[in-house]
Amino acid sequence: MLHVKSIDFQSSFLSNLRLPDQADHLGEQQQQQEEKKQVHKVGRPQRKPRRLRPGTRALREIRFYQKTTGFVIPVSNFTRLVRQVTQEFSQEVNRWQAEGLVALQEAAEDFLVHLFEDGMLCAVHAKRVTLMKKDLDLARRIGGRGQPW
Numbered sequence: 706m707l708h709v710k711s712i713d714f715q716s717s718f719l720s721n722l723r724l725p726d727q728a729d730h731l732g733e734q735q736q737q738q739e740e741k742k743q744v745h746k747v748g749r750p751q752r753k754p755r756r757l758r759p760g761t762r763a764l765r766e767i768r769f770y771q772k773t774t775g776f777v778i779p780v781s782n783f784t785r786l787v788r789q790v791t792q793e794f795s796q797e798v799n800r801w802q803a804e805g806l807v808a809l810q811e812a813a814e815d816f817l818v819h820l821f822e823d824g825m826l827c828a829v830h831a832k833r834v835t836l837m838k839k840d841l842d843l844a845r846r847i848g849g850r851g852q853p854w
Contacts, residue, residue, distance in 0.1 A: 776810060783810045816850075823848055 770777065784806055791798055821836070823844035828836050844850075 777814055778810065780806075780810065783813070820844060820848075820850065 776783075784801075787801065787806060787809060788799075791801070820841060824836055824840040827840040827843045828834070831840070
């Protein structure tokens, strides 16, 4: 029987070695966190982010979206939805011009923004701050947009 001597460097060498399947299970987030930890050890201590009061972030988002002129709904998601609905209604129509999709998205977002504005007015009239389904239903009924009832 052979006696194999244990090698001293083996334990330290193998502890730092990762097997390929272990490296695959290590997520990108975890790797990024490890990198951040290494960076922050050298520099100044990292500050805790300042906590915002309730409603501050919402007001910032409102101001941001009022200033922007781009689409709120991502173009790719809207295009996918339009193509899916078109496919359900007509097998013959399967091509859209880019300008047609842009015009349709512009009209759809305009409709939704005005619907939410009217719904919010209904909620404020009912002395509430929270927008509810019944506010949107009332806004649609008063505005003559669809039949929610």
